[in-house]
Amino acid sequence: MKWHTLAVHAGTEPDPLTGAVMTPVYFTSTYAQEAPGVHKGYEYSRTHNPTRTALETALAQLEGAKHGIAFASGLAATDAILRLLNPGDHVLVSRDLYGGTYRIMRRVFEPWGLKFDFVDTTDPAVVEAAIRPETKMLWIETPSNPLLYISPIAALADLAHAHGIRLVVDNTFATPYLQAPLEMGADIVVHSATKYLGGHSDVVMGAVMLNDDEDAQRLRFIQNAVGAVPGPMDCFLVLRGIKTLPLRMQKHSENAQKISEFLATHPKVSKVYYPGLVTHPQYLLAKQQMRLPGGMISFEVKINSIEDLKNFWKSLQIFTLAESLGGVESLINHPAVMTHASIPETERLALGITPGLLRLSVGIEDADDLVSDLKAALQRL
Numbered sequence: 001m002k003w004h005t006l007a008v009h010a011g012t013e014p015d016p017l018t019g020a021v022m023t024p025v026y027f028t029s030t031y032a033q034e035a036p037g038v039h040k041g042y043e044y045s046r047t048h049n050p051t052r053t054a055l056e057t058a059l060a061q062l063e064g065a066k067h068g069i070a071f072a073s074g075l076a077a078t079d080a081i082l083r084l085l086n087p088g089d090h091v092l093v094s095r096d097l098y099g100g101t102y103r104i105m106r107r108v109f110e111p112w113g114l115k116f117d118f119v120d121t122t123d124p125a126v127v128e129a130a131i132r133p134e135t136k137m138l139w140i141e142t143p144s145n146p147l148l149y150i151s152p153i154a155a156l157a158d159l160a161h162a163h164g165i166r167l168v169v170d171n172t173f174a175t176p177y178l179q180a181p182l183e184m185g186a187d188i189v190v191h192s193a194t195k196y197l198g199g200h201s202d203v204v205m206g207a208v209m210l211n212d213d214e215d216a217q218r219l220r221f222i223q224n225a226v227g228a229v230p231g232p233m234d235c236f237l238v239l240r241g242i243k244t245l246p247l248r249m250q251k252h253s254e255n256a257q258k259i260s261e262f263l264a265t266h267p268k269v270s271k272v273y274y275p276g277l278v279t280h281p282q283y284l285l286a287k288q289q290m291r292l293p294g295g296m297i298s299f300e301v302k303i304n305s306i307e308d309l310k311n312f313w314k315s316l317q318i319f320t321l322a323e324s325l326g327g328v329e330s331l332i333n334h335p336a337v338m339t340h341a342s343i344p345e346t347e348r349l350a351l352g353i354t355p356g357l358l359r360l361s362v363g364i365e366d367a368d369d370l371v372s373d374l375k376a377a378l379q380r381l
């Protein structure tokens with residue numbers, strides 16, 4: 001099945017009871033049993049819910065995975081994956097990373113006994129040098145947040161497997177339409193479905209897709225035992241979002257390409273990070289492992305202090321100043337103050353998350369309107 005067909009039909013069959021074309025939202029916590037233990041596969045909605053089952057089937061199909069498992073948020077999904085490890089295990093992680101992933105690793109799982117090293121995963125030699133006998137997982141984000149670095153998935157999968165290490169890829173920025181990590185050898189894919197999979201900024205959810213039966217069984221056990229599950233309405237919203245995923249990603253990418261080219265020539269912009277620009281250090285790798293460069297751009301403006309941005313924010317008419325990303329509407333974020341504030345300042349600066357760094361989640365509005373909005377705001381700097 002080709003992508004546009006898959007996105008529309010994944011996980012959704014007309015309802016056997018009524019013929020309803022759209023998956024019903026099963027608002028129920030429990031299910032009647034004919035006799036004790038005799039039921040239709042559903043006992044209690046923490047364990048199973050038919051709307052969630054439809055979504056999990058769709059999620060697996062999108063990533064070309066055997067298993068899809070939905071969680072209450074992207075971080076609940078991250079939490080479940082890290083629980084596959086044992087105290088004493090070591091994890092290598094991309095240095096440029098979603099702030100919440102950094103926080104759960106450093107402040108929840110480090111005290112619990114896991115060890116983490118944050119390294120430059122764009123270079124397999126750097127990763128190899130950091131592997132220890134107790135290294136059990138390699139966790140990469142590509143493209144990364146907020147600096148859009150690209151890590152070579154196939155090369156890192158080979159390296160990880162040579163050392164008996166699982167490769168986890170956070171595929172949130174790319175989505176399964178733009179990048180297929182499992183096909184390139186990754187073991188586990190994690191998503192914040194809050195972002196492009198949902199696509200409309202109206203739901204918080206996470207997802208894990210994988211092929212390994214043993215890890216999948218353990219993750220399902222954790223899903224039920226810990227209970228960080230999404231409700232049926234949220235599952236319905238993400239199922240609906242998925243139907244337009246390829247259409248949206250094409251428009252997000254087309255708009256982001258135009259905006260990044262505009263920013264690259266602007267005198268008040270000192271740096272643009274976008275994998276679709278030939279000046280991006282991993283432009284060729286991005287072209288190889290991604291269908292399109294996606295809708296996220298970061299750029300640095302020339303300012304002396306954060307105060308200089310005051311009029312810039314006020315001028316914006318279409319871009320909304322907000323955290324999060326991946327919705328149909330364009331958002332702008334100030335990583336140093338907003339999404340990446342949980343990373344200590346010295347580490348932030350060392351990474352390149354400077355006070356003048358701005359991150360755009362480019363929506364699906366008209367590209368000319370978006371460029372005009374930024375142009376006017378940059379004039380107020």
Ligand SMILES: *Cc1c(COP(=O)(O)O)cnc(C)c1O
Pocket residue numbers: 073074075076098100101141145170172173191192193194195204205206
């Ligand atoms: C948002 C995000 C997460 C966390 O997901 P939530 O749904 O907010 O819990 C993880 N990784 C990336 C890349 C994200 O953007």
